[in-house]
Amino acid sequence: MRTDMLRELERIVRLAGDMVREAHDIEQVTTEKTGAADLVTKYDVAVQGFLKRELLTLLPEADFFGEEGEHAALTRPWTFIVDPIDGTTNFVRRLHYSNISVALAHDGQVAYAVVYDPFADQLFSAQKDCGAFCNGLPIHVSDKDMAHAVFLCGSTIYDRSLTEQNFSLLRQLYDRRAGLPPLRRGGAGSVSGGRRPGGAVLRVPSVPLGLRRRQSHRGRGRRHRHRL
Numbered sequence: 001m002r003t004d005m006l007r008e009l010e011r012i013v014r015l016a017g018d019m020v021r022e023a024h025d026i027e028q029v030t031t032e033k034t035g036a037a038d039l040v041t042k043y044d045v046a047v048q049g050f051l052k053r054e055l056l057t058l059l060p061e062a063d064f065f066g067e068e069g070e071h072a073a074l075t076r077p078w079t080f081i082v083d084p085i086d087g088t089t090n091f092v093r094r095l096h097y098s099n100i101s102v103a104l105a106h107d108g109q110v111a112y113a114v115v116y117d118p119f120a121d122q123l124f125s126a127q128k129d130c131g132a133f134c135n136g137l138p139i140h141v142s143d144k145d146m147a148h149a150v151f152l153c154g155s156t157i158y159d160r161s162l163t164e165q166n167f168s169l170l171r172q173l174y175d176r177r178a179g180l181p182p183l184r185r186g187g188a189g190s191v192s193g194g195r196r197p198g199g200a201v202l203r204v205p206s207v208p209l210g211l212r213r214r215q216s217h218r219g220r221g222r223r224h225r226h227r228l
Contacts, residue, residue, distance in 0.1 A: 005058075006127050009102060009114045012054045016047050016100050017118030020085060030092050037157045039088045044068050047084035051102065055080045062104070079105045096120075 002008070020043060029042040048066045056064060062078035065071055067086075080102065085091050087098035096119040104112040115124040124139075126132040132139050142149070153170055156162040 005104070006112050006114075006125055008058055009055075009104065009112055010123060010125055012051065012058065013100050013102055013114045013116045014123065015054070016051055016084070017116050019043065019047050019050065020091070020098065020100065021118045023091075026092050026094070034158075037089065039092055040068060041085070041088060041092060043091070044085045044088060047100065048082060051080075051082050051084060051100075055082070055102070059104070077107055081105060081110075 023041075023043045026041055026043065030039055031041075032038065033040050045068055048068050052064050052066065056062065059078060059080070061076060062080055063072070063074045063076045064080045065074060065082070067083040081104075083101040085098050086101050087095075090096070091098040098117070098119070100114075100116045100118065102114045103110045109128070111128045113126050116122070122134060124132065124134050153173070154166075156166045
């Protein structure tokens, strides 16, 4: 394994970001996969193709698991896990809140990860046991208590069987916002507000960046919660 693996992943993902940033006529090259809320564009496919070529050149002995298309059996110790454009609906609508997500796992454990927002030029990266970074600078979680924090939430567009459970959780958080009865302002267990911007993967690094206290997302049959 090369010692500059994280730097090389960052370089490749930034190049993929150029493809996303330069996209045009996006709605004309968009199709539905499973429904109106599950879209794919020709840019998703093109970015994934570029990443597959570059990543397997970097580490030929690895498997590749991408969001788009068919998936071959994973039989090798190293695996690249890729979402070429997370937040495709945002991308199609030109909301500019999408990201490229690449992880490299070894025996089922993520060893390297890169998440890049090409519109804000924010590149989050991490190596196991070596910390996390934003554009090369170390990042860490906020020390704010929950009463002064923002809660970032997701939804259940891919698995509607979780909808009631998801909205029940969101209602509990809404009722515990700072300043709402029965809790006094700043009371234990209150939160200052919630956000749901879309682009699930991009929400996760905002926690170690210190922007949010907790991130919660339900979808595709799983619940993802990050509290650091």
